[in-house]
Amino acid sequence: MSDLKLFSMPSSGNSYKVRLLLSMLGMAYTHIPCEVCTPALEKAKEDGSLPHGKLPALHLTDGAVLTESSAILWHLATGTKFLPADPMTQARILEWMFFEQNRMENVIAIRASLNSYSHLSNQATPERMAELEQAGIALFELLEKHLGERTWMVGSSPSIADIAMFGYTHSSGTRGGYEMSPFPAIASWCDRIKALPDFIALDHQP
Numbered sequence: 001m002s003d004l005k006l007f008s009m010p011s012s013g014n015s016y017k018v019r020l021l022l023s024m025l026g027m028a029y030t031h032i033p034c035e036v037c038t039p040a041l042e043k044a045k046e047d048g049s050l051p052h053g054k055l056p057a058l059h060l061t062d063g064a065v066l067t068e069s070s071a072i073l074w075h076l077a078t079g080t081k082f083l084p085a086d087p088m089t090q091a092r093i094l095e096w097m098f099f100e101q102n103r104m105e106n107v108i109a110i111r112a113s114l115n116s117y118s119h120l121s122n123q124a125t126p127e128r129m130a131e132l133e134q135a136g137i138a139l140f141e142l143l144e145k146h147l148g149e150r151t152w153m154v155g156s157s158p159s160i161a162d163i164a165m166f167g168y169t170h171s172s173g174t175r176g177g178y179e180m181s182p183f184p185a186i187a188s189w190c191d192r193i194k195a196l197p198d199f200i201a202l203d204h205q206p
């Protein structure tokens with residue numbers, strides 16, 4: 001049996017989701033940081049540590065390797081308070097996790113990447129940024145309505161739906177360049193997540 005090992009990108013929301021849950025679960029692991037455009041990332045790709053060529057990748061103690069942040073969150077949260085056993089609650093959690101990957105990530109995370117990674121700046125044309133801004137605002141309006149009516153994304157306690165949705169949403173203003181003041185329910189929800197025990201910020205490195 002080897003240690004639990006996480007290959008993760010320090011600046012990435014998808015990797016952050018996994019680091020955040022591991023912290024909240026109090027799980028010990030070895031962190032292998034692989035930042036974008038660094039030799040560490042190239043090495044991890046070349047030596048087979050990233051079966052799909054992407055981060056995060058969790059190397060389990062039995063040698064299995066799990067990729068895709070949502071699958072990793074689901075695996076780690078199984079049997080914990082972050083993934084209640086009730087089937088309808090689980091379906092709702094999946095609903096938001098798919099929403100995050102299919103609707104949010106390709107707008108919010110892309111705008112943040114174009115805004116903050118210098119190697120992508122040539123793709124950050126005014127037209128593309130404006131298009132992503134409008135698409136993001138429509139998503140935040142939807143999320144604002146949802147969170148205006150409840151405390152957590154699903155049910156009455158924080159779950160991996162909150163962690164998945166928080167991964168990029170929390171830094172939409174600072175990294176994505178979105179004006180977030182019209183969305184107070186989203187801000188309050190972010191504050192509730194930040195107040196949870198063993199919360200860590202994106203830039204906290206294990």
Ligand SMILES: N[C@@H](CCC(=O)N[C@@H](CS)C(=O)NCC(=O)O)C(=O)O
Nearest residue numbers: 009012014053054055056068069070
């Ligand atoms: N849907 C995947 C996305 C994985 C992904 O695209 N990871 C990016 C960072 S957010 C990555 O590995 N980029 C490095 C590269 O493509 O070379 C997940 O949620 O894990």
